[in-house]
Amino acid sequence: MDEFSRIETFFAPLAAEAGLNLKDDAAVLAPPPGRELVFTVDQMLEAVHFFSDDDPALIARKLLRRNLSDLAAMGAVPLGYLLTTALPKRVDEAWLEAFAKGLGQDQAEFGIGLLGGDSSSACTDIALSATLIGHVAPGQALQRSGARAGDGIFVTGTIGDAVLGLEVRRGKLADPTGFLRRRSELPAPRVGLALAGIVNAAIDISDGLVQDLGHLCRAAGLQATINAQQVPASAEAAALGDAVLEQRLTGGDDYELLLAVAPENEAALRAACGAVPVTRIGSFQPGEGVVVLGADGEPMALSGAGWKHF
Template identity: 60%
Template sequence: MNNGEFERIARYFAPLANEAALGLTDDAAVWLPPTGRALVLTLDQMIEGVHFLADDPPDCVARKLLRRNLSDLAAMGAAPIGYLLTTALRATTPEPWLAMFAEGLRVDQERYGITLFGGDSTSTAGPLMVSATMIGQVAPGAAWRRSGARAGDAMFVTGTIGDAVLGLEAARGNIDDPTLRFRERRLLPEPRVGLAIAGLVHAAIDISDGLVQDVGHLCAASGVGAVIEAGLVPRSAAARAAGDDWLAARLTGGDDYELVIAAPVEAEPALRAGCGDVAITRIGFFTGSHQDVIVRDAAGAAMSFARPGWRHF
């Protein structure tokens, strides 16, 4: 690491670190985990041109990076503690970009009560890449799994579905975004950490690759099938104004970072109470009669899609 890298770490990242990070001057952090808690670890990366656009605000890139990881913890019912950060930046990356990126980290560290443990920094001649390894905690044996859904469970989703992919379409000039709702949701998802619904959830997954595809992941892990009623999938006022032509995109586009939850039908009132101000909507059910994901339109006919969600390869 050259002196410039040390200076950048000291200037932008050391102020974000906790005591366990030892000032970011040693090779690793030293941390004593909470007594009697199980740790939950997850990692997500973001690559310029794949996960964010070159002209996206740097503070939003940083905040989305943290929030994608926080959403993974939320999908397991875990509370966040902190994270490790890796950056691969071009030598020509300007200082104001780094300053805004670090400020985005600071804002969401404060918002979600997390802190920086350490990480790594390197240079690249290609696209920018940033990654975060998020550390959370949960009571032993209490983490929600994808494998717990049962035939007869109801399917719920938090929030609204589809604004993030419409934000990408708006950035491409394919749809109007007069309220900037789509842009906001593309840049800054809302991870559903802190919901008071422990003990009610049989299985959960966050929607990163698309509602249809992620429900399929949950079904595959649980050995069940699912039926999604497309007309029940919640949408924002902006998405309603955009019309029904975008339905398939909303169901398969991904980047929502809302939760899909499998729970007993009778748990719905308690789920609503436990979610507080976060809307939760029943959109279908899980079944043992098949192991497919069937999406039915308003007339009850099965819908088909060119692809069920985001493909990584």
């Protein structure tokens, strides 16, 4: 199939109204009245972010969910997305059909539509990117820079499952229930939490808890101290014990939220999160950098903070 046949067959059925059936060079999008737009873009590259034999539907869904997690960290409501694909000739119609099916599944789940994008060929590996568009009330976008001394440090969900799931996929760990593998292949972005006015700063955990917490510290000019034993673990991760603790703290790809919250707002945070688990793991104070305390109360020496892109 040529480029236009692919678009008409697999992607035009996914188009939102603003995407004009993907027959024009750009979308025409009106933001909801009285709202500000929030944009984020992320890419996934074969052999870097996914394996060649991964399910195309899961690749598509993770591509969207990585970006949806960025919107969640800004407190934004998802609106739609732009998609780019660079595909080698070996990618067949069955792969594209499954990929488009995955996009459709998450469009329905998260209430978004395809607005447009670009399609190209690739010499060797698959390259994908998605630009997600969301909206917030004016001045209410959560940022990394708002943490204050005395704020508690909170995380949603459990931390470290995705990096352990990657070890499962590499054949280095057993995963009888399939839970860890699933967490690696399909994160759960925490969209829809009404955190404006409750949270002082936020980021999603993509590159590792310690590294992403360091971003909040640098943006606010503060130090963070966390207790490693308080970092929430799933039952599957907890069963592996302290042998995987450093991996859990630095592995990344969890796409949980990392939040700075004043003590007086803790109850409001828990109410806003509802059924989403939220755990306090430390606090901010004057200084710089991230201090991780072990079970003995002493700072842990970590071999690294998280994923390095270069």
